[in-house]
Amino acid sequence: MDVGSCNGCEIEIAAAFGPVYDAERYGARMVASPRHADVALVTGPVTRNMAEPLRRTLAAMAERCLVVAVGGCTLNNGEFAGGYGVESTVGDVVPVDLGVRGCPPRPEEIVDAPRTVTGH
Numbered sequence: 001m002d003v004g005s006c007n008g009c010e011i012e013i014a015a016a017f018g019p020v021y022d023a024e025r026y027g028a029r030m031v032a033s034p035r036h037a038d039v040a041l042v043t044g045p046v047t048r049n050m051a052e053p054l055r056r057t058l059a060a061m062a063e064r065c066l067v068v069a070v071g072g073c074t075l076n077n078g079e080f081a082g083g084y085g086v087e088s089t090v091g092d093v094v095p096v097d098l099g100v101r102g103c104p105p106r107p108e109e110i111v112d113a114p115r116t117v118t119g120h
């Protein structure tokens with residue numbers, strides 16, 4: 001879920017699940033609905049408009065879902081810290097189980113995150 005990113009992290013996530021880095025071979029698969037997901041990948045600083053949708057998305061997921069915060073913005077708001085549209089970090093809105101640092105993180109680091117939680 002993009003809650004306010006510059007889309008740089010999304011490009012790297014797309015690469016991580018593409019044919020070169022192929023995160024699916026480790027058992028992680030993208031799904032279209034939060035109701036089908038066990039893990040939420042979240043990117044960006046939480047903007048004012050996206051704080052409540054982020055809460056609702058997590059509420060739509062299974063009770064024991066995990067949250068992986070991808071990119072420096074999710075952890076400390078990065079380049080957007082102090083911006084008028086920024087509400088808070090991801091961890092201030094929902095519990096974060098794993099953070100992936102970097103601006104943006106490399107695809108290898110993004111692939112490692114699902115591997116950490118799938119155990120493969």
Ligand code: SF4
Pocket residue numbers: 004005006007008009043044045070071072073074078079102103104105
């Ligand atoms: S961490 Fe960097 S690439 Fe990712 S959303 Fe923030 S500014 Fe963009």
